[in-house]
Amino acid sequence: MRSDLPPLLEFLDGTYVETAGDWERRRSEIRRLICQYFIGNFPDVIPAIIGTRTLEEISKTDGSVRRRIQLVFNTPNQVSMDMWVWIPFGHSPAPILLIQPRDYQIPWAEAALSRGYLVCLYPGVDSHHQEADYPRYESVWNDFRAEYPDVNWTEISTKAWLASRSLDYLLEPQYGYNVMSEQIGIIGFSRYGKQSMVAAAFDDRITAVIARSPGSPASCPYRFTARDTFAETPEDFPGEWFLPSLxxxxxxxxxxxxxxxxxxxxxxxxxxxxxxxxxxxCEPTFAVEKGYLEGKKVYRFLGYPQNLYLSYRSGGHTPITEEHVAENMDWFDLVFDRLDSKQPAFCEKLIHDFNWREWKSQLSDQDLQVPNGNPLERILWSLGQKPKEIRSNNMASSFLNLAESELMTHDRWHVETTTRLPVHFGCNVRGNLYYNPNSEGSVPVIIWLHPFSYHSGYNEGYGVQGTTVYYRIAQQGCVVLAFDQLGFGLRLLEGSEFYNAYPKWSKLGRMICDVQYAVDFLIDGTGCSKGKMPKINTNHIYLLGYSLGGMVGLYAAALDDRISGVASFCGFTPLRTDTDVKPTGGIRRIWEHHALQPLLGIFHEDQEKIPYDFGDILSLISPRPCLIASPEHDQEADFDDIINCVESIRREWVDSPEFLTHLTPNDVNRFQADQHEMFLDWINKVVKKV
Incomplete structure (x- = not known):
């Protein structure tokens, strides 16, 4: 078990790839594992094409021709499939572009044809989609699967295989297509991006692939889209895309x-x-970059690092704009060395590219010196030096506007008797208050702190059961304040530039600072709302955090006595025992991977010298109410270490045994309806006691 990605240049038995021969064996091993765990196996024998028929032919005014072709294969029942071939005007050999004819992908086909590409629209339409102009393109894969009852392939792998069968036809000289066999591309968006990557992975004739937002498991490894990212887990793929065992x-x-x-x-x-x-x-940027950088190592080993590209765009999953279509086709023209290529600049700029050694070189010996003071002073030291002035984050407006909330789907899970009110506070931190306008009197307020959801910020995405936590809590009568933390959601790029602006501070320090600003807003009104504020009880301000948010919440509560209590779900594992050899990956994920607390990096492989631990943080929170939820099977934590930490604090605070509630469900790391109810049960008891 390893928290980071299995190295592509290392065999399953731990030996390293050093030669070209080694790589071929490792590549075969990876292929076998991909088939075993993700997509199943393909038929051993590729069926020959035993018949073709032109079902329809349309001549266009630009001189191009569009043909609907039926292919019959040498399978037990001589199964057939239809495909469209769009042939450009002219006599020069044409590159090929394979596309699944979903409606929003047709603009790629039109653009490619206009640039002189032969376009093949093959039956790769997803079974959850239907296209009237392409009947059975979503279901013909079942005909082929029935021909091979002993093969355990899946929907996406079968349709990728059909792309290859289309190429068998186009590249066969007897059918007369004037094409450039060394220039074959495939492109797809979202689920079709997945399919395109699978097709390219298993057909070496495909020389270039564009996968636009293919998600998991494609550009995003599942290790970094688990439930604590609100992204696409193995549980979330629909139908038979991949093996059920996944x-x-x-x-x-x-x-x-x-x-x-x-x-x-x-x-x-x-x-x-x-x-x-x-x-x-569908794609947390952190996950995309982790997979991309590991893939880049293979390209570099093979001598072609320039052949793997990562290109970011602003916005969300959709739409595919005319500009995007042009950019994608420019890339094909560029890599195929087309004469009319505009030579666009596809520069690489990573978002999560943190170099710890470069960061450390900016600090003095005094900056790195641990103070001899009490635990509070040592905790504050670990968070870095807060600057006297925090720069504006240059957000477009003071409040979240409608377009931004639509992008982040803030209203997607709306429930009855709840209202969303845009607010801003602190250094232009923008968020929303959720509340029940029918609540009477002053009510408790919960500050919601999200997990490692780089793409979506505080909003939940995959895995929602009924509604999101902020709507569920608001419906029950509390006010909820939700906002994107530094480096997440609409503040993603703010995080990427953070250490250029504040080399001696830390992202975790800024996150805690934003929580303190939120408390200022709730108590003193230092901020603004876009409407009348609901009545809140400023003696009942609680923090609720999950994963990253659970950790931020513990620190913030320890450092701010105005906070009435805190609930932390999957929020920590003790620092001093979190070593590299553990499945968590050790404290490196805190000081380097997510660059939350770089000063902890000086204790790498020397964790026992970390000047404080979560026991000290819990002691600073006491005797205020604290809920710790640590499931037994959290892959981001050491369950036994957490038990020891909590029991130690309970012994220390024997006179206040009720301040700390520790829930240890037989479960994995997740925050769904069950966990929401755990929190609601706890907060209701806490509020009644006070």
């Missing part, structure tokens, strides 16, 4: 011996572009 890895993604970065290994060294968005609901 779903069982939800919550234990780190046990997979290969992850979706394996597609890069099978595509390399051929050309591949991942086109993703900052706030794509």
């Amino acid at each position: 779903r069982s890895y939800t919550g234990r993604e780190h046990q997979l011996p290969i992850d979706s970065h394996g597609w890069y290994a099978l595509i390399a060294p051929r050309l591949c572009l991942i086109h993703t968005a900052h706030n794509d609901g």
Whole structure:
């Protein structure tokens, strides 16, 4: 088990890839693992084409021709499939572009044809979609699957295989297509991006692939889209896209011996572009970059690092704009060395590219010196030096506007008797208050702190059961304040530039600061709302955090006595025992991977010298109410270490045994309806006692 991605240049037995021969064996091993855990196997024998028929032919005014072709294959029942071939005007050999004819992908086909590409629209339409102009393109895959009852392939892999059968036809000289066999591209968006990567991975004739927002398990490895990211887990894929057994890895993604970065290994060294968005609901940028960087190692080993690209766009999953279509086709023209290529600049700029050694070089010996004071002073030191002035984050407006809330789907899970009120506070931190306008009197307020949801910020995405936590709590009568933390959601790019602006501070320090600003707003009114504020009880301000938010909440409560209590779900594992060899990956994920607390990096492989631990943080919170929820099977924590930490604090605070509630469900790391109810049960008891 490993928290980070299984290295592509390392065999399953731990030996390293050093030669070209080693790589071929490792590539075969990756192919076997991908088939075993993700997509199943393909038929051993490729069926020959034994018949073709032109069902329809349309001549266009631009000189191009569009043909609907039926192919018959040498299978037990001689199964057939239809496909469209769009042939450009002219006599020069044409590159080929394979596309699944979903309505929003047709603009790629039209643009490619206008640029002189031969376009093949093959039957790869998803079974959840139907296209009137392309009947049975979503279901013909079942005909082929029935021909091979002993093969356990899946929907996406079968349709990727059909792309290859289309190529068998187009590249066969007897059918007379004037094409460039060394320039074959495939492109797809979302689920079709997944399919395109699978097709390219298993057909070396495809020389270039664009996967636009393909999500998990494609550009995003499951290890980094678990429930604590609000992204797409193995449990979330619909129908028969992948093997049913894959779903069982939800919550234990780190046990997979290969992850979706394996597609890069099978595509390399051929050309591949991942086109993703900052706030794509299917693709956390952190996950995209982790998979991409591991894939880049293979491309570099093979001598073609320039053949793997990552391109960001602003916005979300949709729409595919005319500009995006042009950019994607420009890339194909560029890599195919087309004469009319405009040579666009596809520069690489990563968002999560933190170099700890460079950061450390900016600090003095005094900055790195641990103070001899009490635990509070040592905790404050670990958070870095808060600057006297915090720069504006240059947000477009004082409040979240309608377009931004639509992008982040803030109203998607709305429930009756709840209202959303935009607010802003602190250094232009923008968020929303959720409340029940029918509540009487002053009510408690909950500050919701989200997990590692880089793409969606405080909003929940995949895995929602009924509604989100902020709507569920608001419906029950509390006010909820929700906002994107630094480096997440609409503040994603603010995080990427943070250490350039504040090299001696920390992201975690800024997150805690924002919580303190939120408390200022709730108590003193230092901020603004876009309407009349609901009545809140300023003696009842609580924090609720999950994963990252659970950790931020514990620190914030420890450092601010105005906070009445805190609930932390999957929020910590003790620091001093969190070593590299543990399945968590150790404290490196805090000081380097997520760059939350870089000063902890000086204790790497020397964790026992960390000058404080979560026991000290819990002591600072006491005797205020504190809920710790640590499931037994949290892959991001050491359950026994947490038990020891909590029991130690309970012994220390024997006179206040009720301040700390510790729930240890037989469960994985998640925050869904069950966990929401755990919190509501706890907060109701706490409020009644006070």
